[in-house]
Amino acid sequence: MTEKLSNAQIAWRAAQDIADGAYVNLGIGFPEMVARFQPPGREAIFHTENGVLGFGGAPEPGEEDWDLINAGKKAITLKPGTAFFHHADSFAMVRGGHLDVAILGAYEVAETGDLANWSTGPKGVPAVGGAMDLVHGAKRVAVITDHVTKKGQPKLVERCSLPLTGVGCVTRVYSSLAVIDIEGGRFVLREKLPAITMENLQNLTGAKLHVTAPVEDLICPEL
């Protein structure tokens, strides 16, 4: 297996693109990690579906207040400027185009910007949460993901095979190997790990990677 970024490094890279003062929703699970890597001097304002804006990090163990949680049901904290609101207002922020960026996980992303991240098929109990709402409305919908599945299959594909979360919604993918924009129905490579060749990266990607400008080196600190 080729050298690749850790989840923390992928989250770090995604955090570098979040501007000071941006309103940000992080999907539950892996995307929550992005909050840890805000660059010094920048402060994003985090939104969570269950009605909190501008919250702080996790409390110390034993200090949890279970009326103060995020969408992943994890305890969070207040900080100066935190606001509470009900669920309809919360999703008005989402659908109404008020969030600057949503960062989500993915099972598959298509070159068309289609995202599949809520269902692996008809088996088991389906659960969607706020994913289908989040992919519409945020000014930028970014995905953070391993470049391939645990079995080594491409997660960046021509067309998704799993049930869709949204059509034509993803604008950028931060993977374990590269940073790729989705523009005009195609993957445009922006950055890649210096150690991987173009040929190897293309072989691990299920759709054509386009190059429209010099590809930068994807360099992350050890975390």
Next chain:
Amino acid sequence: MDKRLSSLIEAVADIQDGATVMIGGFGGSGAPIELIHALIDRFIETGSPKGLTVINNNAGNGHVGIAAMIEQGMVKKMICSFPRSADPTVFTQAYLAGEIELELVPQGTLAERIRAGGAGIPAFFTPTSVGTELAEGKPVQQFEGRDYVMERWLKADHALIKAELGDALGNLTYRMAARNFSPLMASAAARTVVQVSHAVEPGAIDPEHIVTPGIFVDAIIEVANPAQEEELNRAGAHHP
């Protein structure tokens, strides 16, 4: 007028077999555990109410609250966005055994359907779920070049919710993220019963701070120091 009740038994006495019941809460935050458990106790004693349709974001966690209702066999159908939790065993087993129906609704659509129900708006258009299997069979219309799915309002016979302060007129405040769906549900149910952590006299809540005005509330019952679902589950609690 005084909307205060004197017992939890009285608070849940009107819910009939086959009723649709909205229950506030997102996970454990805002879950009206004492009202739910009073309803379960009534069912165990009398066999009623059963065949309920329950509307909540989730489908219960562990063996208390909504999970305990499902475990008792009181629930015919769940309308929710995320029937998973730290311990979803009760719902999962009932669902896979075909003992409970599931209507899965994207979370923002669920909130807006309830809001629309309370606001007298029978249908609305949303971009959420366009082109996905959750939009199958629903009308799609284009506005300014973009597709939107038509969704219908959601109303209920009863809402059971939890608030922080409540006065005799039914004016309510909530505690932090425990607010979530509750103000919407209060407006969308024919009868809304609220467990409040502190019952106060009219005037004790600053009018600028009232989140749910009393017009949306039919009855309140004071439950001081209410149980937190998360803490009950961490202690391995079962109800009954």
